[in-house]
Amino acid sequence: MSGKLIIFSAPSGAGKSTLVQHLLKCNLDLEFSISATSRAPRGVEKNGVEYYFISPEEFRQKIDNEEFLEYEEVYTDFYYGTLRSEIDRITSKGKNIIFDIDVAGGVNIKENFKEKALSIFIAPPTLEILHERLKKRGTDSDVMIQKRISKANLEMTYAQKFDLVIVNDDLKIAKAEAEQAIKNFLNK
Numbered sequence: 001m002s003g004k005l006i007i008f009s010a011p012s013g014a015g016k017s018t019l020v021q022h023l024l025k026c027n028l029d030l031e032f033s034i035s036a037t038s039r040a041p042r043g044v045e046k047n048g049v050e051y052y053f054i055s056p057e058e059f060r061q062k063i064d065n066e067e068f069l070e071y072e073e074v075y076t077d078f079y080y081g082t083l084r085s086e087i088d089r090i091t092s093k094g095k096n097i098i099f100d101i102d103v104a105g106g107v108n109i110k111e112n113f114k115e116k117a118l119s120i121f122i123a124p125p126t127l128e129i130l131h132e133r134l135k136k137r138g139t140d141s142d143v144m145i146q147k148r149i150s151k152a153n154l155e156m157t158y159a160q161k162f163d164l165v166i167v168n169d170d171l172k173i174a175k176a177e178a179e180q181a182i183k184n185f186l187n188k
């Protein structure tokens with residue numbers, strides 16, 4: 001069955017990107033939905049791979065043109081959004097789409113696509129562990145880490161709006177749980 005949507009949302013640092021990258025290698029006919037963002041590339045990120053990197057002005061232009069299925073200003077002047085063209089690009093290949101997006105965006109897409117979508121919330125075991133993981137990752141400044149932690153408090157309250165919550169305590173177990181849930185959903 002193709003053309004289904006798998007949505008992964010979580011407070012950042014909960015390990016969802018690692019899970020998504022793993023699932024893409026699992027022969028589930030999934031393709032990654034590349035979001036547009038106005039933040040700068042981090043580390044080895046490349047335009048058209050992790051994100052389409054565009055300026056805040058270009059982003060606002062696309063909002064005005066109604067090119068987004070959903071978008072959020074996740075931090076001031078840091079826009080993130082899913083382009084309608086991305087859904088067409090992937091479904092026209094006969095593939096299922098996997099999303100790595102923020103909690104509000106995840107809820108939006110689920111409401112839009114209903115039973116065609118499976119929404120999965122990845123929770124960190126505790127917020128203290130989340131803090132440690134963000135520090136270890138070393139890709140954000142202390143100020144940005146503080147911002148992410150205070151946001152994570154709010155993001156945790158969205159968990160109940162998702163079809164499934166996976167606590168990422170042991171990565172191996174979380175991977176297996178996610179893989180099984182997606183297999184069940186795609187075979188329905």
Ligand code: 5GP
Pocket residue numbers: 010011012035036039070071072074080081082100101102103104105106
């Ligand atoms: P990061 O800067 O760490 O790549 O992402 C910051 C947050 O933006 C993460 O929670 C990420 O999942 C979210 N995000 C990425 N793409 C999208 C999108 O297309 N829409 C929404 N609503 N959030 C997104």
